[in-house]
Amino acid sequence: MDSYKLQVHHISKSFPGVLALDDISLAAQSGSVLVLCGENGAGKSTLMKIIDGIYQPDKGEILIDGKKVHVRSPIHARKLGISMIFQELNYIPELTVEENLFCGRLPVRAGRVDWKTVRKRTVELLERENLHYLPTMRMKDLTVSDIQMLEILKAISIEAGIIIMDEPTSAITQREIERLFSKIAELKARGTCIIYISHKMDEIFRIADDIAILRDGKVVESRPREELDIDKVISLMVGRKLDSNFPKRKIEIGEEALRVEKLTAPGVFRDIGFHVRTGEIVGFAGLMGAGRTEVMRAIFGLDRFTSGEIIIRGKRVRISSVKDSKAAKIAMLSEDRRRYGLISVRSVRENVSLSNLRQFIYGGRLHGAKETKFVSDICARLDVKTPSLSTAVEALSGGNQQKVVLGKWMLSEPDVLIMDEPTRGIDVGAKYEIYKLMGDLAAEKRALIMVSSELPELIGMCDRIYVMCKGEISGELARHEFTQEAIMRLAMGFEKRTEEAS
Amino acid sequence: MNAIGKSRFTWSSISRSYGIYFVLVAMIILSSVINPNFFSGENISNVTRQISVTTILAFGETILIICGLLDLSSGSVLALAGLLSVASYQATGSMALAFAVAIGVSMFCNYLNAIMVASFNTPAFIATLAMQAMARGCALLFSNGQNIYQIGNYTKVGQGSVGFIPIPLLFLVGFFLATWYILNNTRFGRALYAIGGNQEAAKASGINVNRTKIIAFLVNGLFVGIAGVLFMSRVNAGLPNGAINYEFQGLTSSIIGGTSFTGGIGTAGGTVVGSFIVGFLNNILNLANVNSYLQQIIRGAIIALAVIYDIWIKGRRTRSLVKSAAAR
Numbered sequence: 001m002d003s004y005k006l007q008v009h010h011i012s013k014s015f016p017g018v019l020a021l022d023d024i025s026l027a028a029q030s031g032s033v034l035v036l037c038g039e040n041g042a043g044k045s046t047l048m049k050i051i052d053g054i055y056q057p058d059k060g061e062i063l064i065d066g067k068k069v070h071v072r073s074p075i076h077a078r079k080l081g082i083s084m085i086f087q088e089l090n091y092i093p094e095l096t097v098e099e100n101l102f103c104g105r106l107p108v109r110a111g112r113v114d115w116k117t118v119r120k121r122t123v124e125l126l127e128r129e130n131l132h133y134l135p136t137m138r139m140k141d142l143t144v145s146d147i148q149m150l151e152i153l154k155a156i157s158i159e160a161g162i163i164i165m166d167e168p169t170s171a172i173t174q175r176e177i178e179r180l181f182s183k184i185a186e187l188k189a190r191g192t193c194i195i196y197i198s199h200k201m202d203e204i205f206r207i208a209d210d211i212a213i214l215r216d217g218k219v220v221e222s223r224p225r226e227e228l229d230i231d232k233v234i235s236l237m238v239g240r241k242l243d244s245n246f247p248k249r250k251i252e253i254g255e256e257a258l259r260v261e262k263l264t265a266p267g268v269f270r271d272i273g274f275h276v277r278t279g280e281i282v283g284f285a286g287l288m289g290a291g292r293t294e295v296m297r298a299i300f301g302l303d304r305f306t307s308g309e310i311i312i313r314g315k316r317v318r319i320s321s322v323k324d325s326k327a328a329k330i331a332m333l334s335e336d337r338r339r340y341g342l343i344s345v346r347s348v349r350e351n352v353s354l355s356n357l358r359q360f361i362y363g364g365r366l367h368g369a370k371e372t373k374f375v376s377d378i379c380a381r382l383d384v385k386t387p388s389l390s391t392a393v394e395a396l397s398g399g400n401q402q403k404v405v406l407g408k409w410m411l412s413e414p415d416v417l418i419m420d421e422p423t424r425g426i427d428v429g430a431k432y433e434i435y436k437l438m439g440d441l442a443a444e445k446r447a448l449i450m451v452s453s454e455l456p457e458l459i460g461m462c463d464r465i466y467v468m469c470k471g472e473i474s475g476e477l478a479r480h481e482f483t484q485e486a487i488m489r490l491a492m493g494f495e496k497r498t499e500e501a502s
Numbered sequence: 503m504n505a506i507g508k509s510r511f512t513w514s515s516i517s518r519s520y521g522i523y524f525v526l527v528a529m530i531i532l533s534s535v536i537n538p539n540f541f542s543g544e545n546i547s548n549v550t551r552q553i554s555v556t557t558i559l560a561f562g563e564t565i566l567i568i569c570g571l572l573d574l575s576s577g578s579v580l581a582l583a584g585l586l587s588v589a590s591y592q593a594t595g596s597m598a599l600a601f602a603v604a605i606g607v608s609m610f611c612n613y614l615n616a617i618m619v620a621s622f623n624t625p626a627f628i629a630t631l632a633m634q635a636m637a638r639g640c641a642l643l644f645s646n647g648q649n650i651y652q653i654g655n656y657t658k659v660g661q662g663s664v665g666f667i668p669i670p671l672l673f674l675v676g677f678f679l680a681t682w683y684i685l686n687n688t689r690f691g692r693a694l695y696a697i698g699g700n701q702e703a704a705k706a707s708g709i710n711v712n713r714t715k716i717i718a719f720l721v722n723g724l725f726v727g728i729a730g731v732l733f734m735s736r737v738n739a740g741l742p743n744g745a746i747n748y749e750f751q752g753l754t755s756s757i758i759g760g761t762s763f764t765g766g767i768g769t770a771g772g773t774v775v776g777s778f779i780v781g782f783l784n785n786i787l788n789l790a791n792v793n794s795y796l797q798q799i800i801r802g803a804i805i806a807l808a809v810i811y812d813i814w815i816k817g818r819r820t821r822s823l824v825k826s827a828a829a830r
Contacts, residue, residue: 300706302705302706321708322705322706322707322708323708323710326708332706334706339700339702339703340702340703340706341703341706342700342703343695343696343699343700343703343704343766344699344700345699345762345766345767346695346696346699346766350692350695350696353692354692354696354704354707354709355707355708355709357689357692358689361689364688365687365688366686366687366688366689366691366692368687408707
């Protein structure tokens, strides 16, 4: 076992309400690439943040070169030879290339920064790695892949024996990916241990020496690449237990409520086309960053799109603000309710009535009694548990906060209700209530769109599912075609299906 | 089944909502003990006249702070509006015109503030700081730095009475009612709280954020303009250098009255009480012959305490939320 560069033994970590990592053990060798894969929320990033010292594990230990270490902080991790390249590149736009490289560890002589040494070492590094940047260029003038390369350079410059890359290819082009891969090959040859997180199967099988699959905070499999194939990896990733316990109702599906055609926002999503009918619950599956939320935000008037049509009940509508979408009877529950859904410091009453105050205004005056009546009716229907309608929503639990947001949009009697991750961060009981409510809303001849990263709930609740991948709809599945594998294959862009499955 | 229970009236919830009112009452009692002259009709009426102008500014600040904005220009805009109003009264003898000029000038200045903030995304702090300098400069330029005296019946507004009630008190009550009504009974009021509480969520709820901010500044402009007439009328002159730092007195009253600088929280009642606390404090310190330099130190310390208390209460609330969530 001592030949391993990095080992983690029995690591567990929990956050309030969730066990993020459950007894994880992994090992990686020098001069090899260990690929970690798993669904959104499987625990990959949490594990990497523990190795990088951002989080402390509740249990378990980390060994480097066979010696037990306690990684106290990211700075300490650098000293131990661990370097991390984040999915979201973090750099300071106004810094120059050389300042960025030595950020946080500028050499100091007699109390002053030793710029001469900085310049000398920067030039040396750039030459050695065959990169052509001026040390005085500012970060903001570089492209994403340049910055990616500099991050790698930074990792090399601290003589990191272990480099962690969290989805490094999510923002760069094919040519740049090739550059990255040749760099990885070089690093491997030099004996660096690389841990690489990715969703992309083609990449995984190109660069991996070993593949570890995480699911629900556990390592479900860890093997050399040769012993695995794509199908095997996918089925291991999605092998979550399917709960048959969804309150799915049989509802007659009516006419078309919303149709979207060729909706495009360059660089975000393109050629999005789908439709929803009354009484129908349509799911949107996809990996993080596939563009699902962005499409919904555009339809709801929060973001712009450059071309395409939104058609409500056969009529084209122009939507450029929430005012327009409200008029078209579209409502949207945001995935981030604290940021886009709630005014936390204000009362339940004010939050619920916020987007429909007009109906309580008579001659410019807000009719408080009528408002209270409507709000308390809605809250009773949704079973919102709150001490009073005047309680600030920040005092409520996550599930009840979500019901408040839902109540706000129900008050507007929408024909089309978009729910983006409606059950994120709420407990099982509240989840079930939301599912039941979705059925009720569909039965009232509303059209529902449910964006979710949890495959079981999509499979349990939807009539049809669209799957998105890299800003496009990669497939559409009818209820009898629903399997976690089928959805995951489409989400990873493995097969493109265009035939209509209605 | 209705899951909404009755609101529980605990000591802590009462002290949180009404603590400021207790402070005012305690202060009145204490002051009466320190100096028996304090609680005389004449003295109270005096204090009311003194604080009327800054209280009106404080209402404007409250409306803006709730929405996540503020106005650092109100003192100098007041001076400019009041000065031009006095000048136009001298020229025409029309009080109606005097009011119209004051309101017009002040609303125009605040419209510029609004444009800078809403259309050009300038922070309100910077935009209104710029307006502070510009408006003061305009006032000095127009008057060539000279005060305007002999303003005749212009003084009636600030110094007169209806029966035994001083006219400034009537204005004060009027502005209090207007602010209270705006904050509690209009869509605009709710939009202010929503934007200050969470601008992104307000936008996602279909609230027109920019329009609301513009209207907030215009309402503030109306308040500041009328305060300008009251001020010049009280001091019996057109003073281009008048009302310096009044914006800070307005801000102080608003904050002591419980308006939260993080936005989304504040009331008309709290503001008026905050203003009276400041007014009574100055008054009793004067009656007790406290050194005027020392008075400044005391005023500063009270602002610091009020804000520390506000943040402490919020922290305690968050901690108790975390605790109750963990217990769940």
